[in-house]
Amino acid sequence: MSNSKATLPVAEPYPLSTLRHSVSHLMASAVAKLHPGVQFGFGPAIEHGFYYDFDLSEPLNESDLRKIEKEMERQAKRSQPLTKITVTRAAAKERLAAKGQHYKIEAVDLIPEGEDITFYSHGDWEDLCEGPHVDTLTRPFAFKLLSVAGAYWRGDEKRPMMQRVYGTAFWTQAELDAHLKWLEDVKQRDHRKLGSELDLFSTHGEVGGGFIFWHPNLAAVRRCIEEFWWEEHTRRGYKPVYTPHVSREQLFSISGHLEKYSEMMYAPMEIEEQPYRIKPMNCPGHIMIYKTRGRSYRELPLRWAELGTVYRYERSGVLHGMLRVRGFTQDDAHIFCTPEQLASEIAGVVDLVTKILSAFGYEYTAYLATRPEQSIGEEDVWTLAIKALEEAARMSKLPLTLDEGGGAFYGPKIDFKVKDALGREWQNSTIQCDFNLPQRFDLTFTDHDGKQKRPIMVHRAILGSMERFVGGLIEHFGGKFPLWCAPVQVALVPIREEHAEYCKKLELELQSDLFRVDAMLDPGHMNNKIKEAQKAHIPFTLVAGDREAADGTVAVRRRGTREQEVMPFTQFLALIRDLRARKALDLGEKALAR
């Protein structure tokens, strides 16, 4: 959809968000025209566009959106200055009452005392709105309505549900087209789509939603990540622990989860007349190990790590592929340390986070989340912990963005947001100080003065959960995993059946070097096998015929290209060993070109 008027002034003086806000007004006026009696909610600009909430007796569908777009175009073509008036509180309510806009009347009461109450109008439609807006809708711009979904009035699930129409707008058609192409790209890379296309994972109706089955291909990816994860942890003095999945309910009543978290926990099961629960968290288990004997300051810090699978009840409507599930494995670890050790321990975690996130080519931003209103603990402990987090960031040269009051009730934290290949943000890594659990479980250590003191506990996860991280990774790479963690690293294609023997030999050599290989030795045409290998995004396809078998060479075809380079097999092996050892994100294009 575009509304281009060559003669009109350039659009640039307004930010894009202002245009989008104005286009949401245009959409509202179009809906008012097409659906008399509509009640309006809120209609702001958002990150990639805008929305407007409507209360309508009729549900809107895709074809309604097209009709609304047409009406918007019609209205935009007429001269449509957007004008602002300021009114008193009483007058505002009166104007809205006359139109029967009861949501908007409620919105008036949300405007703080002393602020101007303003209306913006275009044509014969007006809306309570603080603005700002573009001066006229006859400026050139391009827009599209994208989807309709339910949304509670004021985000409160106890209040009525309205219909939210999402759309987007840009100054030019070209920018809109680029955005729509981006949306298409997002859809193509959807981990659920790639998950079935590349035979990565599945969920099952007979199992229930939110439980992930990792197929061999994705299990291979996960194993590589886990090995990398354990290596880096071992280097930093972490020790693996294993804890049970089920425990007496009592454990979670001591930890406080039962009280604070019971909505997320599965119902108790009865074993010999005792209630037991499936764990929603790993921390109480690690604490049990800590408590088995007296602890000395000499053995702190203790760093215990576990890829711990937990189960949490999530409402059916929130489940989403691998990103939001009911059973998941956290890459969990707990550090028990003294207050003096806190800063350097956190710095160690920051180092680990940056090491692991960078290996996947993620850029990241860190946020310092401070004390929320509802929280526990002495003020000086909070201050100490926040200082430790800041100090650690300074030591690691990590810039922190302040997230005021965003901490957990039991302590402050640093959260990391990563940006993926499509520019979307994900939150996985978190470093949390906890004063609560050490107290609840009465954790102590004997200090050098012989006194019993309370350790601080640090909860931290780098990947967050294997499910969410790997799900995000599928989209980040678009299914094209770097060699080191690709499900299948090398495809072998014999030109004729008689070359199968040579390929078999290569397969065994690669396998003995722990490479994952798909030797395509079944009868069939080589072209078809090359197609299969490319569709599966296998990094390297090796084609071998008479010449290669005779010379001990391979014709190497890199993922995504049609060119081949013939090289000795030993040279190829050296290339992929190097790529694997470096965890290279590329396929050694430069090395090949040489």
Next chain:
RNA sequence: GCCAGCGUAGCUCAAUUGGCAGAGCACCUGAUUUGUAAUCAGGCGGUUGCGGGUUCAAGUCCCGCCGCUGGCUCCA
């Protein structure tokens, strides 16, 4: 959980107002022996998500449940 929508072969999708459930890919069998993205022929494959109802007749209409999708709320 809520609002809206969807559910047909392993996958992608057809099936006119309710009127004999079909195609491509995948898979299996046979033929083909190939130098860089689809060789040819044949075959297998379905209680149309599950359960009920309306009807002479239901993939199609109605009700309930399950699952999925887009959001809201919530979250690793």
